[in-house]
Amino acid sequence: MKLDLTNFKKISPEKQRTVINAGFQCFGRNGYKKTSVSDIAEAAGIAKASLFQYFGTKQDMYLFLYDFANKEVTARTPEGTEDYFECAEMYIKSLAELSEDYPNLFDFLVTITQRKDVSEVEGLLETADECCRYNADTIYSKVDWSRFKDGFDKETVHNLFNWFSTGCIAQFSQTMESKQVFSEMLRYLKLFKEVTYKAEKI
DSSP states (O other): OOOOOHHHHHSOHHHHHHHHHHHHHHHHHHHHHHOOHHHHHHHHTSOHHHHHHHHSSHHHHHHHHHHHHHHHHHHTOOOOOSOHHHHHHHHHHHHHHHHHHOTTHHHHHHHHHTTOSOTTSTTHHHHHHHHHHHHHHHHTTTOOGGGBOTTOOHHHHHHHHHHHHHHHHHHHTTTSOHHHHHHHHHHHHHHHHHHHBOGGGO
């Protein structure tokens, strides 16, 4: 993705973070179609014209935010171990750390994961899938899949984890502090292990 961010990079890091968080907040809560540039500008406390100067169009800002979010998640994705659940716990904790700086980032990513009204953003869903695969391949590359009970193959485990983790964010992020949301994710992860791992591997 190539965007001209010259004007955006001229503003202070603090102001950049304010604009980014405003974008995550508005797109995350209202989706792409229902969010206007005016909404984001108001949330960021800046003029609408400034956002056009920074990003050009609403779509370009959306693509920038996705690219930014993915790079931040990727940078915090650790190299994993043979134990799937150690890897998953490390991943959840890295997300929790990131949410301290960007509290609405995961609401934004959940809308993409759930395919909510972003199909008109050209190439986004394909890019999102590629990024998810890359992060999964990084952290789970050493996992010993033989520890799982019969029927829980790699794809099934990934799907189940994604469903309950994004579900926790979608369900609880509006009513809980981010630390509580990630605590819930870890609680579900423990239950997931008890159900899917062979008894001798728990």
